[in-house]
Amino acid sequence: xxxxxxxxxxxxxxxxxxxxxxxxxxxxxxxxxxxxxxxxxxxxxxxxxxxxxxxxxxxxxxxxxxxxxxxxxxxxxxxxxxxxxxxxxxxxxxxxxxxxxxxxxxxxxxxxxxxxxxxxxxxxxxxxxxxxxxxxxxxxxxxxxxxxxxxxxxxxxxxxxxxxxxxxxxxxxxxxxxxxxxxxxxxxxxxxxxxxxxxxxxxxxxxxxxxxxxxxxxxxxxxxxxxxxxxxxxxxxxxxxxxxxxxxxxxxxxxxxxxxxxxxxxxxxxxxxxxxxxxxxxxxxxxxxxxxxxxxxxxxxxxxxxxxxxxxxxxxxxxxxxxxxxxxxxxxxxxxxxxxxxxxxxxxxxxxxxxxxxxxxxxxxxxxxxxxxxxxxxxxxxxxxxxxxxxxxxxxxxxxxxxxxxxxxxxxxxxxxxxx
Amino acid sequence: xxxxxxxxxxxxxxxxxxxxxxxxxxxxxxxxxxxxxxxxxxxxxxxxxxxxxxxxxxxxxxxxxxxxxxxxxxxxxxxxxxxxxxxxxxxxxxxxxxxxxxxxxxxxxxxxxxxxxxxxxxxxxxxxxxxxxxxxxxxxxxxxxxxxxxxxxxxxxxxxxxxxxxxxxxxxxxxxxxxxxxxxxxxxxxxxxxxxxxxxxxxxxxxxxxxxxxxxxxxxxxxxxxxxxxxxxxxxxxxxxxxxxxxxxxxxxxxxxxxxxxxxxxxxxxxxxxxxxxxxxxxxxxxxxxxxxxxxxxxxxxxxxxxxxxxxxxxxxxxxxxx
Numbered sequence: 001x002x003x004x005x006x007x008x009x010x011x012x013x014x015x016x017x018x019x020x021x022x023x024x025x026x027x028x029x030x031x032x033x034x035x036x037x038x039x040x041x042x043x044x045x046x047x048x049x050x051x052x053x054x055x056x057x058x059x060x061x062x063x064x065x066x067x068x069x070x071x072x073x074x075x076x077x078x079x080x081x082x083x084x085x086x087x088x089x090x091x092x093x094x095x096x097x098x099x100x101x102x103x104x105x106x107x108x109x110x111x112x113x114x115x116x117x118x119x120x121x122x123x124x125x126x127x128x129x130x131x132x133x134x135x136x137x138x139x140x141x142x143x144x145x146x147x148x149x150x151x152x153x154x155x156x157x158x159x160x161x162x163x164x165x166x167x168x169x170x171x172x173x174x175x176x177x178x179x180x181x182x183x184x185x186x187x188x189x190x191x192x193x194x195x196x197x198x199x200x201x202x203x204x205x206x207x208x209x210x211x212x213x214x215x216x217x218x219x220x221x222x223x224x225x226x227x228x229x230x231x232x233x234x235x236x237x238x239x240x241x242x243x244x245x246x247x248x249x250x251x252x253x254x255x256x257x258x259x260x261x262x263x264x265x266x267x268x269x270x271x272x273x274x275x276x277x278x279x280x281x282x283x284x285x286x287x288x289x290x291x292x293x294x295x296x297x298x299x300x301x302x303x304x305x306x307x308x309x310x311x312x313x314x315x316x317x318x319x320x321x322x323x324x325x326x327x328x329x330x331x332x333x334x335x336x337x338x339x340x341x342x343x344x345x346x347x348x349x350x351x352x353x354x355x356x357x358x359x360x361x362x363x364x365x366x367x368x369x370x371x372x373x374x375x376x377x378x379x380x381x382x383x384x385x386x387x388x389x390x391x392x393x394x395x396x397x398x399x400x401x402x403x404x405x406x407x408x409x410x411x412x413x414x415x416x417x418x419x420x
Numbered sequence: 421x422x423x424x425x426x427x428x429x430x431x432x433x434x435x436x437x438x439x440x441x442x443x444x445x446x447x448x449x450x451x452x453x454x455x456x457x458x459x460x461x462x463x464x465x466x467x468x469x470x471x472x473x474x475x476x477x478x479x480x481x482x483x484x485x486x487x488x489x490x491x492x493x494x495x496x497x498x499x500x501x502x503x504x505x506x507x508x509x510x511x512x513x514x515x516x517x518x519x520x521x522x523x524x525x526x527x528x529x530x531x532x533x534x535x536x537x538x539x540x541x542x543x544x545x546x547x548x549x550x551x552x553x554x555x556x557x558x559x560x561x562x563x564x565x566x567x568x569x570x571x572x573x574x575x576x577x578x579x580x581x582x583x584x585x586x587x588x589x590x591x592x593x594x595x596x597x598x599x600x601x602x603x604x605x606x607x608x609x610x611x612x613x614x615x616x617x618x619x620x621x622x623x624x625x626x627x628x629x630x631x632x633x634x635x636x637x638x639x640x641x642x643x644x645x646x647x648x649x650x651x652x653x654x655x656x657x658x659x660x661x662x663x664x665x666x667x668x669x670x671x672x673x674x675x676x677x678x679x680x681x682x683x684x685x686x687x688x689x690x691x692x693x694x695x696x697x698x699x700x701x702x703x704x705x706x707x708x709x710x711x712x713x714x715x716x717x718x719x720x721x722x723x724x725x726x727x728x729x730x731x732x733x734x735x736x737x738x739x740x741x742x743x
Contacts (some may be wrong), residue, residue, distance in 0.1 A: 287727035364496030374645035399710025
């Protein structure tokens, strides 16, 4: 079952929030001031870039102070009528059961109307009559449509946390998820996300899906210019397109490296098109695109690129015939590129050992890698004495022994045998 | 303590020690007697003694110091035309000192040479026949161009019989003091076919575990040593778990360095061995052939084989529905 880590690892109390200590203190003080009577400002407007914990802070605060949180977001108050429908809630401080109430209007940027008309106007009215704290959240508090509203609110700015703070948060998640992660990898994820905690956590989850380890190389290949959000948009278009032209347009819309995009589509096809018939059609479309890539390589005739695009976009899009829509399926990072990075050293090591074997055993190094190296591996894992003798005979070095033995510990025993 | 790989430790030194391929060995011995050999092609499946026969022949011709008169080149590692122009020519044209006026060049895995390189080789063979004799070793002589074939004496090596393999392994087992249970022998033959190199490597790996070798040990060693768990990958795909199957594929290609053609060859074998309905085997063979052709033309191994795995997923799905 897929549980988004942004939900699973959402801070439950204020002490777990990443950064923004000052803003949170200010917010807490204001809420607590309600205990001494209605303060001058009956609303607080939290603002700042997305994904840095504005909503989460309010939720955690309500949790810490045992307040009843009434949460509304853009779809609930797009128009004045919609706002009026819940305005009544704000006119009482206590709930029926004696608890204290906190009203949260999230995603205020989505509200319609101008400063004195429509939705915003209704929000202002609600604040004026509020008998409990009303918290508003917006990305941009200085949007002209909020100019009147601002004067009724205590403005609290949320800032981006530092790379280190984000990385530390990722580290905590890794500990809980039992993932062994390289500090530099976490820092890189934090940096690449633009210090957006939510997006960093999403990236971490995508990058570590089903594994116990995260190395710097796993993250490093994510080139800056192929920004993930751009690619996600393109993928969205392709996997939802209803016509060939619509799917093909995705390529023009984004400045993405076609090879990179191919890898993204190839990775995600089986996750998006789960029906066997759809899957086989889409994979065949990708295979056809790949045949054209081969033809371009062979002829250097780049005119053929248009057919690569046809099959990797429209071909994949039109394969969706029977897969039932199943809500949002997160996009996966292309494993291929990570396999390449992760196994590069392995392959280099294999060919070095292959050369050594070739010298002694009258086979090509390629055949040595395929046919003999696997048995060497078994021997080096199982029998240090025999392994030491063979290591000496083949003249393999320490790093090769370590590779063949599969672990540092076993390699040490073999090396011990070599000396003794 | 001296350990080598047993395939080398027990590789016959002289033609007299080779027990199988009797007719071939008799003819080679007659070359030694005459102190003359023609250009030759040794063709046959892997692990049947081609390279060994060539080395033994050279040994018997020149005596203990035979290495001075021999050059071994593996065409898989050096397959281009430049190698023929330079390495081969340089070696071939200089005269050998001693009783026998020619040297011997062993070109192993010669079927991996490009056609251009083979054309160049043909001229070299002709020009320097006086000073150098060639032994071309390959799996299929069909991949060697006609003009070369017509200049060479052909020798066809075949898989070892179970009895021959048994006799050969018995010698190693006694010298190395390994315990193999009877069924263990059967298992070795099962997993190796008649490929002696594979059999000896598997035997040594199994022996390294330090316990009597029975069927189970043998299969577990070969399983561990065989990264191309093609059967399992196919099973995953047919059960509908395409993503897992693709991960297996990636492991084979990227971690263990198998090529697309290695894998597709095994898929092809497995399809016909499987218990699938017979008409599905033919259907799938068509898909396999198409994909194989694309690989030959330079398409991407992983993408093409993934498409094939998707076909298997579909086949599994259809079979389940039709009961």
